[in-house]
Amino acid sequence: MAKGWIKLHRQSVDNPMYRSEPFDKWHAWIDLLLMVNHEKKQFISKGQLLTLEAGQTVTSIPILAERWQWSENKVRRYIRLLCDSGMCTRNGSPNGTLITVVNWAKYQSDAQTDGRGNGRVDGSADGRAGGSLTRMIKNDKEREKAAPVIQSEEEIYAELKAMEAAGRWG
Secondary structure (H helix, E strand, C coil), X not given: CCCCCCCCCHHHHHCCCCCCCCCCHHHHHHHHHHHCCCCCEEEEECCEEEEECCCEEEECHHHHHHHHCCCHHHHHHHHHHHHHCCCEEEEEXXXXXXXXXXXXXXXXXXXXXXXXXXXXXXXXXXXXXXXXXXXXXXXXXXXXXXXCCCCCHHHHHHHHHHHHHCCCCC
16 A cells, blocks of 8 residues: 655646546545645634634535536435545534544644654654744744634625635635
8 A cells, every 4th residue: 555645735626627527536535625624714604703623614515516516416425425434524504514524633734744644744742743842832822823814704605606716615
């Protein structure tokens, strides 16, 4: 079995070949991985402050059906298969379907991997690459201080529509 990692940029979806044919199950999975957030984000929807964690996205069955060129029933069966296989979870809400990729943090990192494929980088116990603990704590605190971008529901939907029209999602 092959070991190691590759990086796949989210702009890959802009390539005309990306959606040139209906997706198969593997390509639909890769598309979901490209769709989910890579970091925690907050937004306002229907007057509520919502938080999406890394590895989560809010979408809908009709949106996925159009993206993948599948029927809505096929999308439902596929998402159910992923959930039954322990690859993701789903929760329906008035805001759409929340899909959470299981083990996102374990397998995704900005740092270089050590090639062992164990979900940790550079062999560290907490999955972080090198550096002192003091510097990592300082970096975490600086990230926490960064003010989240909060948009209105209308701004979010307008942005999603614009991304769909441009063939981008992610």
